[in-house]
Amino acid sequence: MSQKATIRIALLLGQDLGYSRRVLSGVLNYAESKQLSCSYHNGAPDVRIIPALEQWQPHGVIVHLSERILAERLQALSLPMVSVTHTLKNLPISHVDVDSVAVGQVAADYFLSQGLRSFAYYGSRHAVFSCNRERGFRERLEVLGYPVANLHADFLPQPPFSQDWTRMDRQTERWLQRLPKPVGILASNDIPARALCELCRNVGLRVPDEVAILGVDNDVSECRMSDPSLSSVELPAEQIGRDAMQLLLSQLGGGHAGGGVQRLLPPMGVIVRSSTDHRGTAEPLLQRALDYIERYADRGISVVDVCRHAGRSRRSMERRFQDYFQSTIYQRIQQVQLARAKRLLLESELSISVVADRAGFSSLRQLDRVFRKYETVSPSAYRKLL
Known part of the structure; x- marks a missing residue:
């Protein structure tokens, strides 16, 4: 199908779930980035929509598919189709979802x-x-x-x-x-x-x-x-929407419905x-260290600062952290800083350099390095996925 032609796409995502709304945003963003001419109908993933689909005759369907009867009725239409949830077993329909x-x-x-x-x-x-x-x-x-x-x-x-x-x-x-x-x-x-x-x-x-x-x-x-x-x-969710749209278009380009393709994306933390916001350890010494990290991680504290606050040697504290948390003190500081950075990226429009400073990272470079270590993407790429 030529990309210049108007493509009729049925979006059976519904609007009740925040996940579905963000998937929809990803679908639309992908189409806009490729300058596609699309006509959409957005409805609930409900079997009662089948007559309307038969009348409208879309070129393809993107659906949040969680009911077997709806899956069977959609398959009977022999349309290219991609689901944005892996809910039903043994279903020969392509899907994009989180791992x-x-x-x-x-x-x-x-x-x-x-x-x-x-x-x-x-x-x-x-x-x-x-x-x-x-x-x-x-x-x-x-x-x-x-x-x-x-x-x-x-x-x-x-x-x-x-x-x-x-x-x-x-x-x-x-x-x-x-x-x-x-x-x-x-x-x-x-x-x-x-x-x-x-x-x-x-x-x-x-x-x-x-x-x-x-x-x-x-x-x-x-x-x-x-x-x-x-x-x-x-x-x-937005990346799932983009990938679902790309997968549907590849099926349309092949001139057949296809099916059975699975794409799983990593979670974002x-x-x-x-x-x-709980600390399950009964050891007061570790509780004191954890509280200090939570309170001051955004000030760029060091491992030495944590040990000094706890009143123990670095060797003793590192051993306790490994025993209880299977991590080092430095990793714990990074995880708290990373969580704050992710919240700022998610809930604000601050520049990434300001996010790095407010989360306690010494530099934009350090924020980028920690993000790639734990999230496998850069801070800017993470923000674009939200």
Whole structure:
């Protein structure tokens, strides 16, 4: 198909999820960057839209595909199609999504860096992305000797109106109360994570002191509605949208629907908010060091400063950090500085040099080096992915 021709694209993404809105932005940004002539219809990923699709006859479809019946009806249309979620098993439809195993690994590493030693997972046993997040989380922790409890519950983008919330809430409350405390819980995404925060409040469990809760998606509205505000693993949603558009256009260029192509992108790290602002270690010396790092990392403190504040030798403190956090003091300082830099890149339009200074890095060059080490991209590339 000529790029000069008007391309009719059905965007079945919906607007309920922050993830879908950011994917949509990526789709549109890609089309604009390539100066494509496109005509769009944006609707909900609902089987009831099929008659409208049949009438409009789009050239291709980008869809947030989480229902089997919708998948079957779309496949029957024999259109080029790309899904922006890997939810359904054994589906011969191309998809672009985050690497959900890596999401679980990032979450595990984050909780370990907080000193937690008890862990649990809360999410679907059916959705592929949820299963993979649990697998990555579990594998990273169990190899270190930490078991992972779980409770499975399905949180769909469009849950049935008849869904019995009360029964699931009671089961979840009992599960929360039985978990050894303090515990770090990874939820499959932000919606169940926010639900966990509310249920903890209902049964008198303190978040994050007893239960630290981490979501996935960094849906800012969900995270802000949560009490306390929700920490979340950031996904490259806009890049997923760009890649989905590029993949769909490649299918259109080949003149056939194609299918079965899988692209998985790395997660962008943890955006830290109040729901995980917890230190699980009972050792006051390490608590004092961690509090000092959290408070002064943006002032460019050194390892020597931390050891001096704790009143111990560098050798003694490094050994304690390795035993409890599997990291060095310097790595911990960098991680706190990096988290602050990511928040500034996400929530402000400050120049990257100003971000480097305010996050505690000695120079723009150091910020760039640390970003590439932990995030594999430059600060400017990270900001463009948001």
